[in-house]
Amino acid sequence: MAKKDLGDRGQGLGRREVLECMVWAGTGVLWTVSGGVPHSVGLIGDAIAAEPTGFSFLQMSDSHIGFDKAANPDALATLREAVGIVKAMPAKPSFIIHTGDITHLSKPAQFDNADQVFGETGVQMHYVPGEHDYIDEANGKAYLDRYGKGTKGAGWYSFDDHGVHFIGLVNVVDLKGGGLGNLGAEQLAWLEADLKDRSNSTPIVVFAHIPLQVLYKEWGWGTEDGTQALALLKRFGSVTILNGHIHQLAQKVEGNMTFHTALSTAFPQPAPGSAPSPGPMLVPADKLRSYLGLASITMVQGNKPLAIVDKTLAT
Amino acid sequence: MRNLIVRFCSRLARLSLGRALVVAMLLGPVTGATLAVAAVEAQDATKAVTIDNFTFTPPELTVAVGTTVKWVNHDDIPHSVVNKDKVFRSKALDTDDSFSYTFASAGTFEYFCGLHPHMTGKIIVK
Numbered sequence: 123m124a125k126k127d128l129g130d131r132g133q134g135l136g137r138r139e140v141l142e143c144m145v146w147a148g149t150g151v152l153w154t155v156s157g158g159v160p161h162s163v164g165l166i167g168d169a170i171a172a173e174p175t176g177f178s179f180l181q182m183s184d185s186h187i188g189f190d191k192a193a194n195p196d197a198l199a200t201l202r203e204a205v206g207i208v209k210a211m212p213a214k215p216s217f218i219i220h221t222g223d224i225t226h227l228s229k230p231a232q233f234d235n236a237d238q239v240f241g242e243t244g245v246q247m248h249y250v251p252g253e254h255d256y257i258d259e260a261n262g263k264a265y266l267d268r269y270g271k272g273t274k275g276a277g278w279y280s281f282d283d284h285g286v287h288f289i290g291l292v293n294v295v296d297l298k299g300g301g302l303g304n305l306g307a308e309q310l311a312w313l314e315a316d317l318k319d320r321s322n323s324t325p326i327v328v329f330a331h332i333p334l335q336v337l338y339k340e341w342g343w344g345t346e347d348g349t350q351a352l353a354l355l356k357r358f359g360s361v362t363i364l365n366g367h368i369h370q371l372a373q374k375v376e377g378n379m380t381f382h383t384a385l386s387t388a389f390p391q392p393a394p395g396s397a398p399s400p401g402p403m404l405v406p407a408d409k410l411r412s413y414l415g416l417a418s419i420t421m422v423q424g425n426k427p428l429a430i431v432d433k434t435l436a437t
Numbered sequence: 438m439r440n441l442i443v444r445f446c447s448r449l450a451r452l453s454l455g456r457a458l459v460v461a462m463l464l465g466p467v468t469g470a471t472l473a474v475a476a477v478e479a480q481d482a483t484k485a486v487t488i489d490n491f492t493f494t495p496p497e498l499t500v501a502v503g504t505t506v507k508w509v510n511h512d513d514i515p516h517s518v519v520n521k522d523k524v525f526r527s528k529a530l531d532t533d534d535s536f537s538y539t540f541a542s543a544g545t546f547e548y549f550c551g552l553h554p555h556m557t558g559k560i561i562v563k
Contacts, residue, residue: 299549342555
């Protein structure tokens with residue numbers, strides 16, 4: 123697929139393509155960053171050739187290690203395939219952001235298997251938890267013991283790389299009945315303090331499991347207090363928001379903000395409202411890999427908004 | 438009630454003759470009838486809520502004090518049962534796992550799925 127730029131709607135990813143993408147679940151997107159503004163350089167295969175000198179990172183999501191139902195009897199095998207794609211990249215991404223649901227049931231063996239396979243990439247991982255990573259008996263201890271070092275609260279944190287400020291948020295904890303994803307007052311106060319002294323020209327990448335904006339309320343696809351986080355981010359010239367949870371691509375550009383949800387490496391979910399409920403979507407076995415994938419992200423010099431295209435596992 | 442006892446007795450009659458005789462000799466017909474009543478009441482005291490397609494069914498259930506409600510998850514995705522007022526909270530229920538809670542006092546108990554909080558339900562205990 124050719125390089126896409128969502129900022130130019132005339133030539134960018136069209137509505138039809140986005141809608142087609144909406145039924146995918148996927149591997150990862152390669153992003154590169156050079157000079158301030160992140161944009162994707164295409165599918166992973168394209169990205170390798172397109173921006174060999176750029177700062178790039180990957181987004182992977184919803185690995186659901188331990189899932190073994192009809193929609194994908196072996197979620198570890200499809201993760202291995204996704205990691206195989208990463209290992210084959212001639213220019214290694216700087217790191218991988220995982221936007222949650224590493225495991226299906228927060229079991230130690232599931233975390234172990236995921237760690238082992240992700241370890242094969244030889245690339246640093248930055249995680250945020252999904253709701254499936256927080257369902258051990260001790261309400262998140264299993265996740266925090268492994269990935270919580272240096273994080274605050276339920277596992278949120280920030281770091282800087284190549285002049286970009288990265289913020290990992292947790293919106294899967296202490297959920298309220300009838301509500302959506304939840305950041306909570308403590309985390310929002312932390313976010314405000316974290317952003318306070320940063321200049322408007324600092325490129326920001328925010329990643330969290332459940333979409334921060336409300337994509338489909340009826341299925342709980344959104345974050346109750348997400349707009350409060352977005353209000354804090356509004357003044358920045360470049361904000362990229364990466365989420366998972368819905369196991370399909372959804373992309374939107376709003377002012378200086380670009381929203382992107384990643385494919386899963388485990389199983390697809392139906393497009394909003396196209397089925398009685400969310401959940402694993404059964405597709406023909408020979409088609410499954412075209413619904414799974416990963417995303418690559420590149421930062422380039424310029425003033426263009428982020429464009430993101432994802433790579434599926436299908437060969 | 439009479440019908441239920443009759444049904445109980447006819448079930449006994451289907452047992453082997455020898456076992457039926459032993460039961461009859463040991464318990465006598467009156468004790469047998471009492472056991473039948475107890476069995477029926479125990480059965481009545483459990484109500485089921487199923488979870489299919491991210492939905493609690495029935496979404497609202499009215500039960501008597503002392504009733505045990507059993508939630509069973511039929512989805513391929515784990516769910517949980519969390520009372521809004523923290524009176525009860527299940528662990529994550531994988532496919533076909535269940536959670537039971539006995540309601541000892543009257544009241545309205547709203548609950549939701551701790552993983553997917555848009556899923557809600559209500560138990561009214563009278």
